[in-house]
Amino acid sequence: MTTENTLPAHHPGSLLSVNHLSIPDVSEILAATARIEAMPAPERAKLLAGRRVALLFYESSTRTRTSFELAAKSLGATTTLVSDKSSSIEKGESLKDTGITLRALGAEAIILRHNASGAPDLLARMTGLPVLNAGDGMHEHPSQALLDFRTMLTRLGLDAASASETCLKGVTVVITGDIRHSRVARSNAMLLPRLGARVILCGPEPLLPREALSLHPAIEIERDLDRALSQASVAMMLRIQKERLAGLSLDLAAYIEGYQLTEARIAAHAPNVLVMHPGPMIRGLEIQSEVADGPNSAIEEQVRHGLAIRTALLVRALGVNA
Amino acid sequence: MTDLLIRNAHVIDPATSLDAQKDVLVREGRISAIEHPGAFTTLEIKDTIDAAGLALAPGFIDVHVHLREPGQTWKETIATGTRAAAAGGYTTVVAMPNTVPVNDTVESLTWMLAPERNSAINLLAMPAATQGSLGEHLTHYEALAMGGAVGFTDDGKPILDDHVMRAALVTAARMGLPVSQHAEDTRLTGGCSMHAGPVAFRLGLRGMTVEAESNIVERDIALLREIESDEGLRPHLHVQHVSTAKALAAIRQAKQQGLHVTCEAAPHHFTLTDDALEGYNTNAKMNPPLRAETDRLAVIEAILDGTVDCIATDHAPHAAHEKEVEFERAPNGITGIETALGLALRVLHRQHGLPVAHIVALMSNNPAKIIHLKDRGSLKAGNYADIVLFDPAAEWTFAAAQSLSKSKNTPFDQAPMLGRVHATISEGRVVHRHGTAR
Numbered sequence: 001m002t003t004e005n006t007l008p009a010h011h012p013g014s015l016l017s018v019n020h021l022s023i024p025d026v027s028e029i030l031a032a033t034a035r036i037e038a039m040p041a042p043e044r045a046k047l048l049a050g051r052r053v054a055l056l057f058y059e060s061s062t063r064t065r066t067s068f069e070l071a072a073k074s075l076g077a078t079t080t081l082v083s084d085k086s087s088s089i090e091k092g093e094s095l096k097d098t099g100i101t102l103r104a105l106g107a108e109a110i111i112l113r114h115n116a117s118g119a120p121d122l123l124a125r126m127t128g129l130p131v132l133n134a135g136d137g138m139h140e141h142p143s144q145a146l147l148d149f150r151t152m153l154t155r156l157g158l159d160a161a162s163a164s165e166t167c168l169k170g171v172t173v174v175i176t177g178d179i180r181h182s183r184v185a186r187s188n189a190m191l192l193p194r195l196g197a198r199v200i201l202c203g204p205e206p207l208l209p210r211e212a213l214s215l216h217p218a219i220e221i222e223r224d225l226d227r228a229l230s231q232a233s234v235a236m237m238l239r240i241q242k243e244r245l246a247g248l249s250l251d252l253a254a255y256i257e258g259y260q261l262t263e264a265r266i267a268a269h270a271p272n273v274l275v276m277h278p279g280p281m282i283r284g285l286e287i288q289s290e291v292a293d294g295p296n297s298a299i300e301e302q303v304r305h306g307l308a309i310r311t312a313l314l315v316r317a318l319g320v321n322a
Numbered sequence: 323m324t325d326l327l328i329r330n331a332h333v334i335d336p337a338t339s340l341d342a343q344k345d346v347l348v349r350e351g352r353i354s355a356i357e358h359p360g361a362f363t364t365l366e367i368k369d370t371i372d373a374a375g376l377a378l379a380p381g382f383i384d385v386h387v388h389l390r391e392p393g394q395t396w397k398e399t400i401a402t403g404t405r406a407a408a409a410g411g412y413t414t415v416v417a418m419p420n421t422v423p424v425n426d427t428v429e430s431l432t433w434m435l436a437p438e439r440n441s442a443i444n445l446l447a448m449p450a451a452t453q454g455s456l457g458e459h460l461t462h463y464e465a466l467a468m469g470g471a472v473g474f475t476d477d478g479k480p481i482l483d484d485h486v487m488r489a490a491l492v493t494a495a496r497m498g499l500p501v502s503q504h505a506e507d508t509r510l511t512g513g514c515s516m517h518a519g520p521v522a523f524r525l526g527l528r529g530m531t532v533e534a535e536s537n538i539v540e541r542d543i544a545l546l547r548e549i550e551s552d553e554g555l556r557p558h559l560h561v562q563h564v565s566t567a568k569a570l571a572a573i574r575q576a577k578q579q580g581l582h583v584t585c586e587a588a589p590h591h592f593t594l595t596d597d598a599l600e601g602y603n604t605n606a607k608m609n610p611p612l613r614a615e616t617d618r619l620a621v622i623e624a625i626l627d628g629t630v631d632c633i634a635t636d637h638a639p640h641a642a643h644e645k646e647v648e649f650e651r652a653p654n655g656i657t658g659i660e661t662a663l664g665l666a667l668r669v670l671h672r673q674h675g676l677p678v679a680h681i682v683a684l685m686s687n688n689p690a691k692i693i694h695l696k697d698r699g700s701l702k703a704g705n706y707a708d709i710v711l712f713d714p715a716a717e718w719t720f721a722a723a724q725s726l727s728k729s730k731n732t733p734f735d736q737a738p739m740l741g742r743v744h745a746t747i748s749e750g751r752v753v754h755r756h757g758t759a760r
Contacts, residue, residue, distance in 0.1 A: 096643075
């Protein structure tokens with residue numbers, strides 16, 4: 001026997017990991033996204049009218065925070081932002097006590113970004129509230145994987161309002177870069193193969209250890225970006241997370257030479273590839289500026305899908321039918 | 323009048339190769355005699371225990387527990403920790419020095435061992451090997467040995483510096499005592515909170531490699547060899563809570579070469595793997611961490627082939643609020659003093675066929691030898707009457723809420739156990755019986 005007792009289950013409206021979503025769950029989120037998107041703004045604003053959503057951010061964020069906040073507001077919810085820089089967290093209050101305080105103040109759902117992997121699990125267990133994981137340490141960013149999935153469906157001309165085990169059949173997604181430290185890579189690598197995609201992870205060994213194969217039985221590793229690109233329908237690039245490189249030495253010039261997504265590489269190996277990046281981007285490092293702004297890029301579209309997907313996640317969290 | 327007669331017990335005493343139905347007579351806190359059932363009928367006896375159906379063994383000895391006193395009494399005290407130990411069948415425990423302040427002086431050692439601490443059983447201690455457990459300057463070994471130290475350790479931390487470790491081994495060897503090493507190269511484990519492997523990768527946590535443990539073990543063994551040849555001394559290295567196949571292979575080889583190395587294994591390392599951390603279960607967070615299945619099986623193999631000398635719990639209580647934090651911030655350690663027998667019998671005996679007598683040896687006779695206890699760890703006449711009575715076939719479920727420890731941080735809450743302690747007798751006194759302390 002290798003495991004013993006189990007931890008209590010979280011609220012069904014929580015989204016802590018993509019692994020907690022069934023394919024029908026994913027399909028329902030996509031369908032709800034499409035329904036909400038099609039609603040006139042006044043009707044949409046009634047969905048969560050009077051409901052209270054707290055955004056608890058222990059890490060700085062632009063797109064995820066704004067996206068969740070605008071999504072909640074567009075649904076009529078009252079939002080409050082609590083950050084570690086301007087709250088009792090700075091005085092040493094624990095995550096558990098912060099969560100309980102927010103609950104006592106009437107928060108009905110908490111959106112949490114935290115630099116510690118697993119923090120959303122803890123908050124969900126301690127408060128019993130629906131918790132939406134907006135990125136936890138090096139662990140997961142499940143709403144990002146959902147918005148990436150929707151972006152792929154729309155850009156590849158597939159049905160954007162439903163999901164199945166084969167909806168990405170024939171699509172090869174190459175995820176390149178600092179996979180060791182990337183929560184976006186983990187969520188995508190665990191979700192996309194379940195939807196039929198072939199996922200190839202690409203990067204040098206220090207940033208892509210062989211343990212990454214454990215994310216899904218179908219995951220592949222390819223160290224050569226050119227070889228990976230020649231098979232790619234989607235090239236998802238990741239930022240080098242310098243802040244998390246403790247103990248690792250990385251030759252940036254060699255990295256740029258081997259793994260930067262350039263116009264020349266695309267022209268040579270994958271002229272039609274869909275270019276994606278979860279941001280923030282470091283132009284000139286993992287991606288050439290011309291590529292980020294070029295015709296293959298879906299980077300801005302990803303952000304737009306993020307807002308849409310998060311409306312559906314909020315509605316789901318608060319148990320409202322949309 | 324005789325103090326106590328225990329009748330009809332299945333007596334298991336590996337030290338005297340006794341494994342038979344017997345009556346045991348206790349007089350003035352010592353084992354007086356062991357004879358065939360009914361042999362003592364003519365005596366006038368004050369107290370009798372009918373132990374039919376129960377195994378009777380030397381009280382268990384744990385060379386590695388944390389009792390948190392002084393300084394962290396909200397987690398545990400010597401009184402509560404030793405009551406919990408008695409519930410687990412233990413009659414002697416060795417307290418580690420990472421208290422607040424660190425137990426690194428004769429004064430603190432004397433304070434810890436004083437009767438005022440209300441230990442329920444025989445309490446011993448290993449004071450710090452270096453001042454403040456900082457790994458720089460040795461503590462006063464001679465004075466500490468005179469004060470009752472049974473070894474020296476910076477447990478919780480390794481002695482990293484080669485010269486300091488060499489000096490510790492040499493100095494302790496002159497006292498005839500072991501240096502007990504927490505084998506972790508902390509230069510390789512900064513920011514790590516679990517075993518390095520696929521589970522850590524999936525959870526997004528930094529992992530400790532097996533080399534972080536084996537490198538220190540290999541270094542220490544090299545020091546033993548060097549000291550034996552250079553100084554003509556025979557130092558004793560005791561490796562704590564070994565968790566990796568690689569470190570066990572190094573220990574096995576060192577033993578074959580005749581070096582004085584002993585080691586302990588913890589029940590959690592032969593029962594669980596890093597899978598237990600799924601869901602960020604801080605009650606399964608410990609150091610050394612739960613490892614891969616190959617390492618778990620290597621620990622079991624090393625127990626079966628005698629490489630592992632004893633079972634030690636590393637009982638490490640922490641309050642609930644301390645574990646209810648982000649995984650990486652949670653303190654290492656689990657309680658374990660009440661579940662050791664139940665897990666050893668379930669995993670080692672039932673699943674891997676280790677005879678009950680061998681488990682008794684791992685929990686009583688062998689640890690007594692490691693810390694040189696002459697009159698404990700076996701049922702020889704004249705020894706202290708340290709006795710555990712247990713039902714080796716009893717199947718039960720452990721409930722953390724009913725633990726006698728102040729803390730309940732265990733991954734074994736509601737876990738099945740095999741073998742239940744019915745009574746614990748320390749120096750002739752019944753200190754625990756049927757779930758209640760006495």
